[in-house]
Amino acid sequence: MTNIDQIEARNATPSAAPASHTAARSARTGVLLLNLGTPDGTDFKPMWRYLREFLSDPRIVELNRLIWYPILYGLVLTVRPKKSGENYARIWNRERNESPLHTFTRSQSEKLGAALRDLASVSVDWGMRYGNPSTGSVARKLVERGCDRILSFPLYPQYSATTTATANDQLFRALMKMRRAPAVRTIPPYYDEPVYIEALATSIRKHLATLDFEPEVVLASYHGIPKAFSDKGDPYRRHCLETTRLVREKLGWSEEKLMTTFQSRFGAQEWLQPYTDATVEKLARKGVKRIAVLNPGFVSDCIETLDEIGREVCEEFLHAGGEKFSHIPCLNDSPEGMAVIETLVRRELAGWA
Ligand SMILES: C=CC1=C(C)c2cc3[nH]c(cc4nc(cc5[nH]c(cc1n2)c(C)c5CCC(=O)O)C(CCC(=O)O)=C4C)c(C)c3C=C
Numbered sequence: 044m045t046n047i048d049q050i051e052a053r054n055a056t057p058s059a060a061p062a063s064h065t066a067a068r069s070a071r072t073g074v075l076l077l078n079l080g081t082p083d084g085t086d087f088k089p090m091w092r093y094l095r096e097f098l099s100d101p102r103i104v105e106l107n108r109l110i111w112y113p114i115l116y117g118l119v120l121t122v123r124p125k126k127s128g129e130n131y132a133r134i135w136n137r138e139r140n141e142s143p144l145h146t147f148t149r150s151q152s153e154k155l156g157a158a159l160r161d162l163a164s165v166s167v168d169w170g171m172r173y174g175n176p177s178t179g180s181v182a183r184k185l186v187e188r189g190c191d192r193i194l195s196f197p198l199y200p201q202y203s204a205t206t207t208a209t210a211n212d213q214l215f216r217a218l219m220k221m222r223r224a225p226a227v228r229t230i231p232p233y234y235d236e237p238v239y240i241e242a243l244a245t246s247i248r249k250h251l252a253t254l255d256f257e258p259e260v261v262l263a264s265y266h267g268i269p270k271a272f273s274d275k276g277d278p279y280r281r282h283c284l285e286t287t288r289l290v291r292e293k294l295g296w297s298e299e300k301l302m303t304t305f306q307s308r309f310g311a312q313e314w315l316q317p318y319t320d321a322t323v324e325k326l327a328r329k330g331v332k333r334i335a336v337l338n339p340g341f342v343s344d345c346i347e348t349l350d351e352i353g354r355e356v357c358e359e360f361l362h363a364g365g366e367k368f369s370h371i372p373c374l375n376d377s378p379e380g381m382a383v384i385e386t387l388v389r390r391e392l393a394g395w396a
């Protein structure tokens with residue numbers, strides 16, 4: 044949503060509803076999987092549109108708009124669309140002409156819909172915070188299908204205002220335009236849920252069994268946030284540390300074997316530490332030859348896991364003297380990943396479906 048859309052949302056007169064919506068209850072429940080979003084293409088224009096929407100979100104960049112917009116429009120949006128577009132082109136799903144995040148999120152929605160077939164009154168759909176399909180368009184589609192209740196599932200195991208909160212903000216912004224808005228529940232963060240920890244442990248075990256080497260160190264690398272957000276009370280860092288601790292406990296590993304790091308910094312300020320790139324270099328220089336990296340905070344593989352970890356961080360490790368590197372895929376639409384999503388959805392639908 045652009046700023047103009049946001050102003051319109053605030054001032055909007057709620058629209059007239061179809062006749063079916065004036066019934067006492069329409070009695071359907073929508074389950075809405077919400078992911079971060081991704082560009083529609085890798086060329087300059089779609090990249091520019093995506094990055095503009097993303098980086099205009101005040102939950103993402105908290106700087107005063109009078110300071111931030113000249114930097115955003117004058118610097119970031121002149122350089123980053125080309126550079127990021129080249130990275131996206133390397134991982135693009137050419138068969139479907141879409142990014143992996145788009146492919147996995149749609150597949151998760153389709154598989155969840157099939158798994159919930161026993162709940163006849165439930166419709167499952169998916170949307171993005173930035174880009175397409177937009178959260179608003181999918182919320183409207185669910186309401187038009189007769190849903191007077193929506194279960195919102197921000198696909199982030201660890202809460203952050205920069206992800207979970209802004210996903211829900213966007214859903215409620217869409218409801219602001221509806222005269223008859225549905226009731227909404229939102230799925231809480233699930234960084235310590237047994238089904239999620241079990242899924243991560245299983246995926247690590249399964250992946251390591253396919254390798255021709257035993258990693259000396261495994262990094263649990265999470266997307267970073269600015270340290271200042273954490274200092275002001277965002278619980279994200281604590282959630283990440285707790286996920287790693289529980290996975291470590293499940294696998295019976297030591298603190299040296301499974302470490303927490305943070306990746307994907309943006310801008311000049313300090314972000315959560317230790318940084319993933321600096322850590323792999325340090326490990327290699329200390330003589331560690333074999334590592335693996337997983338991304339427990341990403342529900343689906345995307346630019347940050349496939350390109351940043353799978354290519355950039357791998358190259359950094361090998362360049363600094365490391366010999367073997369492996370990226371452990373995200374849970375994606377695997378049976379373990381779908382078990383996490385289905386378990387949480389069924390629990391949170393209690394009393395509704
Ligand atoms: C500017 C600050 C950013 C914050 C804060 C941030 C937090 C954050 N992001 C994710 C998950 C994802 N981020 C992705 C891409 C991405 N992230 C930023 C910036 C911030 N993220 C940018 C500019 C981009 C675009 C790519 C680029 O130009 O580098 C993605 C991948 C999307 C895809 O299409 O593949 C995900 C997923 C989390 C979990 C998080 C905070 C906890």
Ligand SMILES: [Fe+2]
Nearest residue numbers: 079266307347
């Ligand atoms: Fe990000």
Ligand SMILES: [Fe+2]
Nearest residue numbers: 307346347351
């Ligand atoms: Fe990145």
